Amino acid sequence: MKMFRTLLFLSLISLLTLSGCGDDTPVNSTVVAATYKDLNADYAPLVLNPAGPPTRPAQKNKYTFFNFATGAIIANTDSATTKWDIGFRSTSIIFNSGTSGPGAAGVIVQKDIFDGVTVAPTAGYTTDNYNKVTKTGTFAISTSPFVDGVTTTTNNWWLNSGTSTSTIITPIAGRVFLIKTADGKYAKMEILSYYKGAPAVVNNLTDLDRYYTFRYVYQGDGTTKLN
Template identity: 40%
Template sequence: MGSTNRFTFFNFKDGKQVPNSDSATNIWDIGIRATTIIVNGGTGRSGQGGAYIHTGTLESLSAVPETATFAGDENANKLAIPTGSGNGWYTYGGGVISPTNDKVLVIRTGDGKYAKVQILSYYKGGPDGPGSESRFYTFRYVYQPDGSKKLN
């Protein structure tokens, strides 16, 4: 998604980037900058968004678990999706940022719907690591447009 100092915003319903000029709306669901992923919910955000990190696979997660507790972003140091190696969606070692295979991000979107997301790569063209251009996310997701918690 590029290497700038700004967040790149994404909307799951439309499957596309959202302009930075819409950052104060509930149109966007997640924002990405380097290894930081924010949600459109919480302190200072206009959306109903939140996140829950599920341990398992994208395929095995068929619904939002009843026990899931969604968090919004409180501030830059307390995000719904924690930053740092081993804390959220990735690990860092040998100069490579690698998505954690058994972590699925369950997102409550800016308008209160749900999506499940698996990060596949942080590098342009795939998971090559050093020598590849970084900050180019590849991910797959399932969006639930009817607002139910069913995710398949």
């Protein structure tokens, strides 16, 4: 337990240090291309229960918000603003639009190579449409794993490469998120890892989960050009 707390502390430190210091390599002034490492999506240590599934009593149940233009984390208190584009909490991903926020954000999940997508479409973006009260509707991105042979109306972004009792969350290779930001700009994103430090081989007993590593390209001039 103590170790977890230390790790959590360390991860918060590293989060602060890493924020905004991705390897920016803009092709021109309006384009940001970066990799964001270890975004903390409500990490909390697992507590094993003698009866029933393990729980995470320390989790805050809050989304971690991200803004593509600045590459920065946005405070959760700003959830009702258009300052954030995308939010992460555990395997759940939301966009600032529809039932999730006041913005104009949306997403298209394209089966492609990240570098191969150079132009963003202008239409076809899906927004969140989930009613918390009636528990109806769907999010643009599903929180559940992709399962072979199953077609769902929402986009799955991960698959379980572990077992039914010991899940390993692996982002599906070749899923490019084409994103419209809260203020109507275009970006693309690819999730690379769900575990801290993006380990090549995940050990879900020792590696900390709910840490997103993703790469993205943001076009700040309002055009659809994504390279």
